[in-house]
Amino acid sequence: LYRTQQSQTFWSTELQNNVQQQSQREITGAAQLEAHTADQSLTEITLAVKQLADYQAALFIQKSLLGEGGYWDGNSELIQRADGQYANAASDRASVFIPNTTTLSPELVADLNVSMYLDFSAPSVLKQNPNIGAVYYVGADNYTVYYPNINLANAVPADFDARSQSFYTVAVPENDPERKPVWTEPYQDPAGTGLIVTTSVPIYDHIGQFRGVMSADVQLSKISEQISAIKLGKTGFAFLIDPSGHIIAMPDAGYKVFGIVPELVPVGESPKTTVLGLGSSDLQKITKKM
Numbered sequence: 366l367y368r369t370q371q372s373q374t375f376w377s378t379e380l381q382n383n384v385q386q387q388s389q390r391e392i393t394g395a396a397q398l399e400a401h402t403a404d405q406s407l408t409e410i411t412l413a414v415k416q417l418a419d420y421q422a423a424l425f426i427q428k429s430l431l432g433e434g435g436y437w438d439g440n441s442e443l444i445q446r447a448d449g450q451y452a453n454a455a456s457d458r459a460s461v462f463i464p465n466t467t468t469l470s471p472e473l474v475a476d477l478n479v480s481m482y483l484d485f486s487a488p489s490v491l492k493q494n495p496n497i498g499a500v501y502y503v504g505a506d507n508y509t510v511y512y513p514n515i516n517l518a519n520a521v522p523a524d525f526d527a528r529s530q531s532f533y534t535v536a537v538p539e540n541d542p543e544r545k546p547v548w549t550e551p552y553q554d555p556a557g558t559g560l561i562v563t564t565s566v567p568i569y570d571h572i573g574q575f576r577g578v579m580s581a582d583v584q585l586s587k588i589s590e591q592i593s594a595i596k597l598g599k600t601g602f603a604f605l606i607d608p609s610g611h612i613i614a615m616p617d618a619g620y621k622v623f624g625i626v627p628e629l630v631p632v633g634e635s636p637k638t639t640v641l642g643l644g645s646s647d648l649q650k651i652t653k654k655m
Contacts, residue, residue: 588613
């Protein structure tokens with residue numbers, strides 16, 4: 366009887382270990398597969414923005430010609446609002462916004478005239494990359510050209526300075542000396558599209574002068590839909606966190622496991638809720654590994 370009990374204990378332990386190892390392999394494999402898929406998607410977005418930034422840099426080489434306003438002329442197309450900010454017509458392909466703190470100089474208008482040639486490239490980037498919610502250029506002299514046209518002047522304050530936002534500051538020379546594409550942390554979009562992450566590429570002209578930043582927003586609601594569709598067994602689920610454990614995307618089941626509620630993130634700010642330090646000691650060990 367004693368030996369039988371020993372044998373049962375041994376085989377029970379072996380079975381449990383095998384099941385755990387198999388489960389771990391399945392979960393790890395699923396996570397790696399989905400991570401690879403996400404990597405590919407985000408890499409494609411970064412490449413598209415990089416190509417658009419190269420196109421913008423090439424436009425600046427022809428500023429003496431394109432800046433005259435042969436295609437679109439800010440001298441006649443810009444409309445000053447009651448609060449002093451400048452915008453453009455809703456019928457244009459892009460939203461233009463210049464805050465009321467910026468002087469509308471001939472140099473700025475010329476730069477804007479050049480940037481409006483993005484009409485011939487930016488819309489196709491949106492069409493070919495459905496995960497991109499918006500693509501836009503912020504000039505160093507403080508103007509924004511935003512696709513699609515959402516009447517940006519109606520969505521942001523009259524004195525809104527896009528150059529103070531993370532999607533711009535991550536790519537300025539002092540923060541991105543290598544001039545590489547950079548991703549922001551998730552944040553609440555000032556334009557009102559919800560929680561987003563942004564990839565930004567700095568733009569320099571042919572003489573090496575920093576001219577501005579080209580960016581694309583990825584709406585996290587779309588990523589959340591993809592994450593929510595991942596199923597593991599009967600009750601398993603997937604979620605996405607940043608290196609500090611802040612929640613980027615998580616289904617309702619995840620919030621129940623960690624005993625928390627979805628966070629309301631203020632405009633312009635990043636999520637603060639983290640999975641680190643929550644739940645049982647076993648769960649905390651797992652989230653540290655994550």
